[in-house]
Amino acid sequence: MFRKATILSAAATLAALVQPAAAQEGELTLCWAAWDPANALQELSKDFTEQTGIEMNFEFVPWTNFADRFLNELNSGGQLCDLMIGDSQWLGGSATYGHYVQLNDFFDERGISMDDFLPATVYAYSTWPKGEPQYWALPAMGDALGWVYRRDWFERPELQEAFAAEYGYDLGVPENWNQLMDIGRFFQGREIDGVTVYGMAIYSERGSEGITMGVTSAMYPWGMQYDNPDQPYDMEGYLNSPEAVEALEFYKELYECCTPPGHSDAYMVANLDAYRSGQVAMQMNWFAFFPGILKDDNVGGDVSGFFVNPSQNVEASVLGGQGISVVSYSDNIDQALEYIEWFAQPDVQQQWWELGGYSCHRAVLEDPSFPDSQPFAGDFLVAMSQVQDFWQEPTYAELLQAMQKRVHDYVVADEGTAQEALDQLLEDWTYTFEDDGKL
Amino acid sequence: MAESTLTAEGSRRAQVPVGSRGRARGLSDRAVLLLFITPTLVLLLAINIFPLIWNIVLSFTNYRANQPGREIKWIGLRNYERLLGSEDIWGYLQVTAHFVCWSIFFQVLIGFSLAWLLNRQFRGHAFWTTVIVLPMMLSPAVVGTFWTYLFQPQSGIFNYIVNFFIDAGDFSMIGDVALAPWTIVIVDTWMWTPFVMLICLAGLRSIPEYIYEAAEVDGASPWRQFWTITVPMVLPFLMLAVLFRAIENFKMFDMVVELTSGGPGSTTELASINLKREAFESWKTGYSAAFATILFVTVFGAANIYVKFLNQVKKR
Missing domain, CATH: 3.40.190.10 (Periplasmic binding protein-like II)
Structure with a gap:
């Protein structure tokens, strides 16, 4: 009996030692609206946790309170969110007032090219001032009416x-x-x-x-x-x-x-x-x-x-949709950037589309099979080619x-x-x- | 000997009044008083007085809470000029006045009538009192939300009841410009009439029975008893209820937001709803501070005049 307990205990200790660095890698909180794509992203992110050991928490707020809740969070320099999937219209204010981390250096360093994403989505979800190559978000969720x-x-x-x-x-x-x-x-x-x-x-x-x-x-x-x-x-x-x-x-x-x-x-x-x-x-x-x-x-x-x-x-x-940004008040900026890098990968983007999210990655959207992949996929491509957006001013x-x-x-x-x-x-x-x- | 000296000392101490004993230890009555009230005063200053003064200071600036790096400029009375010159602001105040006046009118009318009926202490009156006060125990946000379902044109029970009596078709209480202001009055009346009723009931029950008996001996009719005994003696209670309800309704927010969001258009956009939009959605902090100051002065001034009037009524 004692011998069995010793073996079990040793096995448990060994298992704890050889575990991936999950618990030590910390955790991230991603803030977004509470809707179907958010559930899909939650599902998708399990893969990120598996790969990196970083636990993902999600803060989803109903659309009616979404802007109120998270703009207050940003304006007050809150640390609730490490990653923010904010509306495209928030970009001007969030860039100007320093709520988001500028991603240019990071993209250059990790070889993430904005050319890999649909130009309309890069313009709308990532750049401020508009059209300038200054990136504050990675196009995350393409959307249109x-x-x-x-x-x-x-x-x-x-x-x-x-x-x-x-x-x-x-x-x-x-x-x-x-x-x-x-x-x-x-x-x-x-x-x-x-x-x-x-x-x-x-x-x-x-x-x-x-x-x-x-x-x-x-x-x-x-x-x-x-x-x-x-x-x-x-x-x-x-x-x-x-x-x-x-x-x-x-x-x-x-x-x-x-x-x-x-x-x-x-x-x-x-x-x-x-x-x-x-x-x-x-x-x-x-x-x-x-x-x-x-x-x-x-x-x-x-x-x-x-x-x-x-x-x-x-x-x-x-235009609807959002980009994913790193909140500058976060204590976990490095891990948050790691998430962005993971999310930008073409295979992850493909999986994102399959789970119900709308990828903005050209590898997904320009795949010949894309228009027939869903009854609305072709219409989505047309819509994204003709989108117009509200002011994105601060x-x-x-x-x-x-x-x-x-x-x-x-x-x-x-x-x-x-x-x-x-x-x-x-x-x-x-x-x-x-x-x-x-x- | 020593023992008896100690005993005498002890008994002398025992005879010293409490205040003198405190003084003997270095704390005067005034110091003790201050010790007790200072924390409350500090708290009051920190939570009420400082924000009020700060709000007034901000109202003279162009401050925006969502623009941290922006230079804060002293702009004098510009916010006040803009507010008082805005037709929209007067519109919100009119909507608020309509809501406050009519809801209080109906609450007093129905609340007093119910109290008068319940005061007759018929069989089961305790049960009915409990049933009637149930609405005021609910959260205003919950009340607003479930009334939106009751007012739903296709499936709501309100339209069904109205159509049972008159053929009104698929009308929408919440979506109709003419009906929406009355919608918020109806729901507020439903929720807060019990409050007025309880205060009136307390007033009615405080009237001594012998006054009515004396009036009957003098040959006064029930109608005369009502106007010369009941109404004057309940009036201070009623006025107190009106004061509470007026202050509450002037700052009404949650129930109306859930019910109509201030719409259609701006027909139910109360001053408090607009203030919240300007302050925390448009982030015009200085401007909304000026608006808040105007609302505060209005309510504070009106309440003061009212309380003076109430005191005069009580003295009669």
Whole structure:
């Protein structure tokens, strides 16, 4: 008995000695939003822990509190997060105020080339000032705004017939925003299988960034630009151009004609709920949610189809997605950089895509099999080639809040005109840029 | 001998008053007093007074808490000028005034009526009192969240009940510009009427029975008894309830954020919600410090006037 215990004890001691340096290597905390891709990353990161022995902790916060929570963390110099997958719009502020570690030297030292990533994602998720080769993040999660529709309803002969009779063309994926509205009107209030359904779920949320993402998904295809490309921050005639006004009026009409009753404060989750419960024929949402929709019991498989944001005057999609950065207040910067190096590897990026994340690595995206790897993969590539983003200025939060107010007041609360809303927004933004010394 | 001397000394000590004994050890009454109240004073200064003064100082600057390297400039009254000249700010104050006034009106009306009924001590009144006070025991954030489900146009019970009586269709309490301000009044009234009711009940139960008996002997009708005995004697309690509710509702945040997020548009954006957005989302720290100072002065001033009025009522 004693001999057996001695052997076991010796074996345990030996095992502890020959263990990889797991416990001694420390641990990292990665901060991100609480959503499906975050769970995929958690799964993926097990491989990193296995390779390096560094334990990974995750701090995931719901989208509605995501910016509030983590911008406060960064602004207060908090040490909760070693790695941050922050919104692209945070980049200006985080670079300017020293929240993120600049990665240029590290990339050079470890042979990580930004040429290996899709240029649009490098521009949007990594660089500040915009387009300059100063990198503050590695493109981590490519994303753009897309659309999901009920393919099973669209394919019903009786509905196709009724639609063609009413609108004079075939019911299918809309080619432009006018067709999108036609389809929305067609389904609005229609009874399908004994249930009243509605046209579409679009973004209308007031609290964070919802309605801004929604209206810009129309304003970009109409040709709206934030400012004069030759004279930055000169917004008169750009932000409030006739195209921008028309797009905003169109979005309001879409909200009024084709959304379910009470859809006045809806963002990602509300749209998903409306779609999954069979309430709407279409929804706008981020590509990041599409793998989850495909697996859904009610609307998964062949029930749903996907399409890129429709064009109008130009082709354009709203940019989502994030880069992964190292927080400068972290005590574990070396380990965090090690994680970035691991994550940048093409095989890890491939695995990332397979698990439900959206890789920005060209080895994954330019693989000939990629467009057919998922029903929405081809659309994702198209969307990423035409993305436009909101301001990434250090004062982005103030700019965003002003836009949230002005467009929500107009679209949802029916206050004033589109022209007035954009003129007021221009005043707000001018004040912000003046205060920030940009004007 | 020595023993008796010691005993005499001991008995003399025993007769010395407590205060004198303290002084004998070097601590005066005043010192003891200070010893006890100083920690509280320090805490009060650190937690209340210093932040208040600091807030007022910041309100005269262009400070932004999210821009650590930025030069902080003294800009005089510019924040105040901008605030008081902003139509939006007056709009938020109007929304707040609408919410505070109407919710208190309904809470007083219903709360007093319920208290009056419960004071009759019918069978099972204790049970009903417990049931009625349940809403105020919930968290405001929870109340806001579950009422969003009750107000849901397709599946919420509120619309179902309304449609049972009148054909109102798929209307949205939260999404409609005209209805949303009343939505927050309804939910706040549902939650806090029990509080007003309890205070009124305490007031009603404090009225001695013999006053009513004397009034009856004098031939006063129940209606006259109500207006000349019940109302004046409950009034100080009622005014206290109004004061508490007004202060609470003026700074209302969580319930309304969960319920409407201040929307649609800005129709339910209370001053407190806008203040939070300016301070911690737009990071206009100096500007929001000025806004907070204006709100503080308003509430503090109004509460002071009200308390003076309350004291006069009590003296009557």
